[in-house]
Structure formats: structure tokens, C-alpha cells
Amino acid sequence: MISFSQVTKRYPGGHEALSGVNLAIEKGELVFLTGHSGAGKSTLLKLIAAIERPTSGVVSVSGQNVGRLPQRAIPYLRRNIGLIFQDHKLLFDRNVIENVVLPLDIAGFDHRESLKRARAVIDKVGLLKREKANPVSLSGGEQQRLCIARALVSRPALLLADEPTGNLDAGYAADIMTMFRDFHQVGTTLVIATHDDRAIMALGGRTLQLDHGKIGEVAA
Numbered sequence: 001m002i003s004f005s006q007v008t009k010r011y012p013g014g015h016e017a018l019s020g021v022n023l024a025i026e027k028g029e030l031v032f033l034t035g036h037s038g039a040g041k042s043t044l045l046k047l048i049a050a051i052e053r054p055t056s057g058v059v060s061v062s063g064q065n066v067g068r069l070p071q072r073a074i075p076y077l078r079r080n081i082g083l084i085f086q087d088h089k090l091l092f093d094r095n096v097i098e099n100v101v102l103p104l105d106i107a108g109f110d111h112r113e114s115l116k117r118a119r120a121v122i123d124k125v126g127l128l129k130r131e132k133a134n135p136v137s138l139s140g141g142e143q144q145r146l147c148i149a150r151a152l153v154s155r156p157a158l159l160l161a162d163e164p165t166g167n168l169d170a171g172y173a174a175d176i177m178t179m180f181r182d183f184h185q186v187g188t189t190l191v192i193a194t195h196d197d198r199a200i201m202a203l204g205g206r207t208l209q210l211d212h213g214k215i216g217e218v219a220a
């Protein structure tokens with residue numbers, strides 16, 4: 001489903017965040033991405049979602065060369081990807097449920113059905129009592145859970161998560177990991193960057209380790 005062939009990413013200013021990365025992730029795989037701060041984990045996820053483009057090499061997602069996608073094709077790519085990133089990108093002029101229902105409205109689902117689905121996923125992340133709240137009034141961990149609900153509501157084929165449990169206490173982190181496991185069991189492909197060793201051990205899956213922009217595989 002995802003392949004990197006000799007992928008290098010150099011940011012303006014000359015810093016090489018990824019160097020000659022080769023990898024293949026099959027449909028339905030659960031992959032953890034680990035490595036020190038600054039190792040290139042977020043960069044790798046951003047290349048998959050076409051948030052960044054490679055400096056050289058080929059990033060392919062479902063047979064598409066996403067590094068070369070024209071700007072207008074990117075929304076179609078993202079329609080099948082759930083993104084959980086640290087900057088959240090929540091809409092602060094809409095309340096909690098409106099944030100979650102929006103991807104379904106955009107996809108053209110019946111609004112009443114969308115509200116039902118949104119409420120179910122908001123309940124799963126423990127925010128039902130806050131459904132009318134503005135995201136501004138939520139704590140960092142609550143915003144993170146809202147972001148997770150929004151990413152999961154459209155049941156994407158591919159889920160990319162950057163430190164999804166970073167701000168969460170152990171109970172919520174375990175709940176979120178259980179949700180990820182359920183998605184994995186129904187065939188979703190997941191790539192999760194994390195420092196959370198407990199999560200990795202609990203969920204199993206494959207671990208790729210980045211070290212100064214170079215990739216290696218951790219034996220199970």
C-alpha cells in the first residue's frame with residue numbers, strides 16, 4: 001500500500017531529515033515508527049500524506065506517486081487517510097460535534113446518519129459531555145482526543161498518527177490504542193509514530209526505527 005524508494009527529504013536550510021529511505025508497508029499492516037526526537041518520524045508521515053514532498057526518490061501510496069501529485073489531487077488522496085497530527089488543525093469556529101461531523105458532510109453522507117456516527121465516535125474518545133463545547137475550551141489531551149475522533153469517523157483505509165497518545169493519561173491512552181487495534185482488525189492500515197513502548201507491546205505489529213533519518217527494522 002505504501003512504498004518508499006530511495007527517499008531523501010531535505011528541508012530548506014539544508015537539513016536532511018530523511019536519507020535514502022526504502023520501505024514497504026502492506027495493506028492492513030500495523031506499523032510503529034520509533035526513534036529519537038528529530039529522527040524524522042513526523043517527516044516520514046507527512047510524506048505519505050503529501051503534506052511534504054520528497055527532495056528525491058519516490059513515495060507511493062496505493063500505486064500513486066504522491067510526491068508528484070498535482071495540488072488539486074491531494075484532497076482526493078486525503079479522503080482515504082485519517083490524519084492524527086500534533087498540530088490538531090481543529091476548527092475553532094465550530095463546536096466538538098461539528099468538527100467531527102464535517103468530514104462526513106463533505107463526503108456527502110446523510111446529515112442525520114453522520115451525526116449518529118459522529119456521536120458514537122465522540123463517545124468512544126470520552127467527549128460526549130463536551131459535544132457542544134468549542135475546541136478552544138478543551139484541554140490539550142481533550143483536543144487530541146477530538147482530533148482522533150475526527151480522523152476515525154470516516155473509517156479511513158489508512159490511518160497516520162504522530163504521537164497520538166503523547167498528551168494522554170494512561171487510561172485514555174489504553175482506550176485509544178484499543179480503538180486502533182479494532183481498526184486494525186477490520187483491515188485498516190495504521191502507521192503510528194510513538195515513544196510509547198507499552199502501546200507497542202500491547203498491540204504487537206511491526207516496528208520501524210529511524211535514526212538520524214535512516215531506517216532500520218526492529219526484530220519482534
Ligand SMILES: Nc1ncnc2c1ncn2[C@@H]1O[C@H](COP(=O)(O)OP(=O)(O)OP(=O)(O)O)[C@@H](O)[C@H]1O
Pocket residue numbers: 011012013015016017035036037038039040041042043044
Ligand atoms: N519544516 C521544517 N523545516 C526545517 N527543518 C525541519 C522542518 N520539519 C522538521 N525539520 C527538521 O527535520 C528533522 C526531523 O524532524 P521530524 O519532525 O521529522 O522528527 P521526529 O522524529 O518526528 O521528532 P519528534 O519526536 O521530536 O517529533 C529535525 O531535525 C527537524 O528539526
